Amino acid sequence: MAYIIENANILKERKFTKSSMLIQENRITAMQIGFEQYKLMKMNAEAFIMTPSYCLLNTKIPLTSTFQQLKEFMIHKFLLTGCTTFLTYANISYENELTDKIKDIKTALISSPIDFTIGVRIPLRLISQSFIRKCKIEKIPAIFVEVSDADELDKMPWGWIKESLFPYNSPLIPIISSSKKKEASYVLSKWKETMIEEKIPAVYEEIEEDQPLSKYILNKIGLYPQKASLTHGAELSYNLYLRGKETKDVDEVNLFHYHSDRLVVTVHKGKVIRSAKDVLFKPGNGEYVKVRTPSYFSL
Structure with a gap:
């Protein structure tokens, strides 16, 4: 089912970008300011900070x-x-x-x-x-x-x-x-x-x-942009943090270390695996990621 995540405050290296995302088959198929012309179910993410889910x-x-x-x-x-x-x-x-x-x-x-x-x-x-x-x-x-x-x-x-x-x-x-x-x-x-x-x-x-x-x-190591990425064509895996004064000037690492109490949602490939303090542990849901080519993208 296709739907839209709108007004997402996406944090990338201390910079916030406001964007809306068209989601199809648990992938981001388009990103732009808005999708007013689409008559699809919409999720308003304005109250949150969105980051790609982490790779550790x-x-x-x-x-x-x-x-x-x-x-x-x-x-x-x-x-x-x-x-x-x-x-x-x-x-x-x-x-x-x-x-x-x-x-x-x-x-x-x-x-x-x-x-x-x-x-x-x-x-x-x-x-x-x-x-x-x-x-x-x-x-x-x-x-x-x-x-x-x-x-x-x-x-x-x-x-x-x-x-x-x-x-x-x-x-x-x-x-x-x-x-x-x-x-x-x-x-x-x-x-x-x-x-x-x-x-x-x-x-x-x-x-x-x-x-x-x-x-x-x-x-x-060849995981980007396949993992830990919120870009066009990427899988839908992200975190939502509650916004506040404390999170106005942070980067992803500081958010991870010092504001974990504000993490309320984690989505993995389109499925919610953590909501507030509740965790969905689904054995075998993870996959071995075979890297085709390390350093494929020039950053």
């Missing part, structure tokens, strides 16, 4: 726990925070573990109520042409790389690695394992310098867990 990185999901424990985790970490897609990763120590570990996570998440995608976490030494080829076969959208020593970066055959990544171009994402702040800062700086110099598809900063992934990161 979380690597502590209790995959081997009971269904009830997993359910409680999903509700409190995702559904009650307005998250409808998450990124997690498999810890890989040896190349031949890749396929089985990805399969194990997919199986463990078969009852997930929201969508997810899976990356890998590896030590720097594991980056090789053969490992990257396996990642491309498995359509791994994000390769998290543990780096503890800046000198290690100079020893890597980056030319071959860049060639192996093409054309899928899964970004390399740093995890700095040095415990000393000054040293960690230097390693991260060296990482960025190396990735830029060698023209490697990469993220230059560490990604924080349990925080909405930025449009830049989502695009790098």
Whole structure:
């Protein structure tokens, strides 16, 4: 059934845009100021702040726990925070573990109520042409790389690695394992310098867990604009927050962290999964998101 969401105050990076949306088959098929000429059911969203539903990185999901424990985790970490897609990763120590570990996570998440995608976490030494080829076969959208020593970066055959990544171009994402702040800062700086110099598809900063992934990161791993987006052609997944003086000058991250008490509705692919404090937990409603091409859009 087609309908219209009108007068939506859409928040994107501290800027509010007033727009109305034509919804068909749980997708946004048009966005403009108004649809006065359409005689369809209308929902007035003027009293709310609308944001795309969030995508979070979380690597502590209790995959081997009971269904009830997993359910409680999903509700409190995702559904009650307005998250409808998450990124997690498999810890890989040896190349031949890749396929089985990805399969194990997919199986463990078969009852997930929201969508997810899976990356890998590896030590720097594991980056090789053969490992990257396996990642491309498995359509791994994000390769998290543990780096503890800046000198290690100079020893890597980056030319071959860049060639192996093409054309899928899964970004390399740093995890700095040095415990000393000054040293960690230097390693991260060296990482960025190396990735830029060698023209490697990469993220230059560490990604924080349990925080909405930025449009830049989502695009790098190929989830934007498929996820966490309110644009023409996107799936209808969004959050509604009550408006107030406190929310006049906020961005999405501050809204997420400091105004969660104002979150009243979360919609996932056209279906309400959270209304006020009530959560609809539907096992298996989530899907594994297979990323076709990371960094497809130029931002």
